[in-house]
Amino acid sequence: MGKKRLILALGLTIALAAGCGQEMQEPEQADTEAAAEQEELVQEELVQEEPVQERLEQEEEAELEAWMQQIKDEIESAEAEADRLDEKIGSMDLATQMDLNQTSFEIYTVWDDVLNTIWGILKENMEEASMEQLTEEEQYWISRKEAAVQEAGALFEGGSAWPLVVNSEAAKLTRYRVYELAAEAGVPMDTQIIYDGCYFNWSAHVYKVSVEQMDPSLSYCEIQISNVQDTTFDFTVDELMMTTDERTTILQSSTAVIQDGGRSAVYEGEDFTLTFHFASEPASFPKELTVTGWDKLEGDTFINKNVPGHESG
Structure with missing residues (x-):
C-alpha cells in the first residue's frame, strides 16, 4: 500500500513537471513564430517597395x-x-x-x-x-x-x-x-561652341604668382584664337619670357579646321600637325583647351581669360 502511494506520488510529480515544461516552452514557440511572421512581412514589404522605387x-x-x-x-x-x-x-x-x-x-x-x-x-x-x-x-x-x-x-x-x-x-x-x-545642365549637344580670345598657359600663371625669384631663361606660350566660323578658326602662337613678358610670335596666323562638333580642331602645317582639344566638361567648358603635336604646347592647359563670366589671368 505504501509502495503504491509512493508510485502514484512520483507519477503525479513527473506529470506535473512535464506539464510545466510544456507551459514554459509555449511562449518561446510563440515568440519564434511571431518573429518569423514579422520577418516575412518585412520581406513582403521590401519586395513591394522595390518596384515602387524602381x-x-x-x-x-x-x-x-x-x-x-x-x-x-x-x-x-x-x-x-x-x-x-x-x-x-x-x-x-x-x-x-x-x-x-x-x-x-x-x-x-x-x-x-x-x-x-x-x-x-x-x-x-x-x-x-x-x-x-x-x-x-x-x-x-x-x-x-x-x-x-x-x-x-x-x-x-x-x-x-x-x-x-x-x-x-x-x-x-x-x-x-x-x-x-x-x-x-548636362545636355548632350551635337555642337560645342569655341570661344575666341587669348588662351593663356595656366601652369605659367601659377608659377609666376607663386615663385619670387623666377628663372629669366624660362618662357611660356599663349594662343590667340580669332575669326571663329562654323568649320574653321584662325590662331597665332606667341612665346613670352617669364620675367619680362617680352612677346615673340612663333607661329603666324594660321587656320584650324573644326572637328567633332567643336570638341577638337586640326591644323596641318609643313613642320607639324596640331590638334586642339576643347574641354566638354561643365566645370571646364567653355574656357579650357589642350594641344598635341608640338612640344612647345603639349602638356599644358590653356585658359581663355576673355570669356564673359570666366575672366582670369
Whole structure:
C-alpha cells in the first residue's frame, strides 16, 4: 500500500513537471513564430517597395531626359531660324544698311528668346541651391555681356553701322551663353561652341604668382584664337619670357579646321600637325583647351581669360 502511494506520488510529480515544461516552452514557440511572421512581412514589404522605387527612379530619369531634350530642341530651332535670317540677307541683291541692322536685331532676338526659354526650363527643374548659384553667375554674365557690347560698338558710335555691330556682338555672346547653360545642365549637344580670345598657359600663371625669384631663361606660350566660323578658326602662337613678358610670335596666323562638333580642331602645317582639344566638361567648358603635336604646347592647359563670366589671368 505504501509502495503504491509512493508510485502514484512520483507519477503525479513527473506529470506535473512535464506539464510545466510544456507551459514554459509555449511562449518561446510563440515568440519564434511571431518573429518569423514579422520577418516575412518585412520581406513582403521590401519586395513591394522595390518596384515602387524602381518606378520612381525611371520616372525621374524620364523627366530629366524630357527637359534636356526640350533644351536641345530649342537650341536647334534657334540655329535654324538664325541661319534662315542670314540667308535672307545673303539673297538680297541690294541690302541696305537698314536691312542689315534690322536682321541683326532679329537674330539677336532669336537667341535672347531661347536663352529666356532655357532659363525657365532650368528654373523649373533644377535644385534650389544650384539655381541660386546659377542666378549669381547669370547676373555677372549679363553685366559682362553689356560691357562687351558697348566696347564693340564704341568705334561706331553715331554711325549707321552701329546697330549692326552691337546687335551682332550681343547675338554672338547670347548664343555662346545658351550653349554654356546647356553644357552646365548636362545636355548632350551635337555642337560645342569655341570661344575666341587669348588662351593663356595656366601652369605659367601659377608659377609666376607663386615663385619670387623666377628663372629669366624660362618662357611660356599663349594662343590667340580669332575669326571663329562654323568649320574653321584662325590662331597665332606667341612665346613670352617669364620675367619680362617680352612677346615673340612663333607661329603666324594660321587656320584650324573644326572637328567633332567643336570638341577638337586640326591644323596641318609643313613642320607639324596640331590638334586642339576643347574641354566638354561643365566645370571646364567653355574656357579650357589642350594641344598635341608640338612640344612647345603639349602638356599644358590653356585658359581663355576673355570669356564673359570666366575672366582670369
